[in-house]
Amino acid sequence: MEGKREEGIRKGPWKAEEDEVLISHVKKYGPRDWSSIRSKGLLQRTGKSCRLRWVNKLRPNLKNGCKFSLEEERVVIELQAQFGNKWARIATYLPGRTDNDVKNFWSSRQKRLARILQTSSTPSKSHKNESEVTDCHDVPSLEAPIFTSSVEGESSRALSCSSSCIDNSGIVKMVPLPELADTKLITFEPHFVQPDSQSLIPFPPILQPQLDLTFSSENQDLLVRFDDPYFDMFGSQETKTENITLPMAPPFLEPLESCRSGARVKIDNSITPDCFFDDFPADMFDHIDSLPSPPAQ
DNA sequence: AAAACTGGCAACCGCACAAGG
């Protein structure tokens, strides 16, 4: 097999000449018979390496070197929540993107969010959002049950939210996708969302597998109230706004029936999921503690 | 200015699966 160490196998970055050889092979024979490229002596690359190079870099219509758009980000977040880490499947919904692109995008995002959570959960003397912290001192102490962003994850619990949106009163609604029909809708009321925005903000995946969270004892009642789809965790009672339909790109995302009870509006494109997350008060997660192991469900 | 940190990306590795002999 190709896993074996063999002499004459070239690895590492591809040269332009190699790309040309590969492209001409694909032109002649189509994107198949990758192993024959080496057996014919055209390249000293394994079939796997050739295929990977073609799929990720040489294939036509790839969006190489192009950052993920807001819409693409939103789609990835939605689909990751629905499918889990099925990058190839997710990539089929994103023209010009490869599974590797999606995987790298998600990985970067995870690292970024993990770091944000880490820095915000440990007292820091120099946090960039320090001014906002004082503005948001009324954010209640909260620890959440165990989450996972993956549908396949076994640790999904009461708050296995897979998606979210923000309504025109600044309420973040955690929206279970159809496959998670038994989960409930949760709302937040951050102070930093422009009300008259234009597009849906995917809620940043703070609900990650590595985040084993639990409610503190003083917030057990909060946990119970999460079962109420109308419960506004941050206390606002002015959140029951009218229903506004939202265009959802992939067909399977359309229903979102469980979001019907709450308003959903478009919000400004200038707000990316990440900058939105960055706007969380630095101490918002101060009270989130790790659990050594998930409690039995 | 230099070191440390971070993000983005390309590529490799191991595993799984399907097809064909």
Place this chain on the structure above:
DNA sequence: GCCTTGTGCGGTTGCCAGTTT
């Protein structure tokens, strides 16, 4: 039914450039 081969997928690693300290 088995083995081999080809292919696809997800996880991981390493490099490099940009940013921050």
